[in-house]
């Protein structure tokens with residue numbers, strides 16, 4: 001039996017099984033199995049389908065934003081508006097057939113915006129170019145899920161299912177669980193908080209489903225069984241997502257208001273150029289980039305050409321941003337700004353010092 005059939009069989013069994021206390025563990029086991037087969041589906045080595053390879057686009061700039069959506073929601077129109085790259089726009093579906101990269105220059109950062117083919121239901125199982133599209137989505141620092149404001153709200157849920165199916169977790173944090181596999185000693189489970197959604201038996205059932213008999217599990221937040229499975233699988237991608245409703249020029253004001261009030265959502269009209277600046281602000285916030293200005297000794301900081309880094313970046317990342325070989329010659333750095341202990345005065349720091357947005361940094365070398 002192929003992987004697809006096995007998946008279907010488990011899904012059918014899950015649908016048949018009533019959800020209650022008595023079936024809880026059995027369902028947990030089925031879920032674990034299902035997740036394992038789905039993971040196989042994405043392995044390049046299985047015969048279940050062609051490798052989950054993405055389109056061949058070089059990652060460039062300081063961050064990558066991927067446009068995911070059904071056909072004809074306006075993804076290419078958006079790329080053409082926001083960047084100097086033109087991507088074909090048309091009223092028919094599947095106009096775009098490959099990944100088209102464009103660049104947004106914003107706040108001194110270069111953000112790569114990727115226009116992608118529209119995906120359809122079943123994309124994660126290889127329908128259309130779906131598999132390729134979702135694997136590109138996995139490489140993004142932010143996903144813009146583009147939705148058509150004139151269409152049913154169902155579209156959003158369907159897309160979420162497709163992205164979930166390939167291991168993407170939208171707007172969620174990695175579960176706070178420490179999992180260590182061992183060669184002996186049995187299963188040791190500890191929790192530092194009260195667990196209301198799972199118990200030890202459920203955890204053991206899932207571990208048995210994965211044929212794991214020796215491990216340490218330290219659970220530090222009130223997780224669900226699905227989140228525990230994610231921890232075991234280990235390759236989940238936790239990516240921020242903005243739900244962008246396009247074509248608001250064609251819906252009522254009440255509708256616009258209702259869509260705009262949802263969490264993580266932004267309403268726009270590409271065609272009328274409505275709210276696009278605000279979307280940029282929201283994208284920037286979600287990406288969480290920090291700008292660092294460099295300063296040579298005795299000179300003013302260079303405010304025209306900041307180095308853009310991820311949140312959590314250190315002086316070491318700043319060095320890499322200036323020149324590859326700088327770290328090997330590094331002696332110390334002076335930092336002014338929010339990360340300086342003596343702000344507004346400078347602090348002398350080492351490579352591990354975490355920088356903050358708009359810090360000014362001077363590097364001193366040997």
Ligand SMILES: Nc1nc2c(ncn2[C@@H]2O[C@H](COP(=O)(O)OP(=O)(O)OP(=O)(O)O)[C@@H](O)[C@H]2O)c(=O)[nH]1
Pocket residue numbers: 069070071072073074075076077078088089090091092093094095096097116117118119246247248249250268269270271272
């Ligand atoms: N009314 C309205 N129409 C829009 C807007 N933005 C795009 N469109 C129209 O929607 C249609 C599809 O636009 P595209 O940019 O090709 O959509 P796409 O998502 O890239 O489509 P595929 O590449 O086929 O997946 C075109 O006819 C656009 O003119 C908008 O803000 N309002």
Ligand SMILES: [K+]
Pocket residue numbers: 071072073089090091092093094095096
């Ligand atoms: K189109």
Ligand SMILES: [Mg+2]
Pocket residue numbers: 075076077087088089095096115116117118
């Ligand atoms: Mg397109």
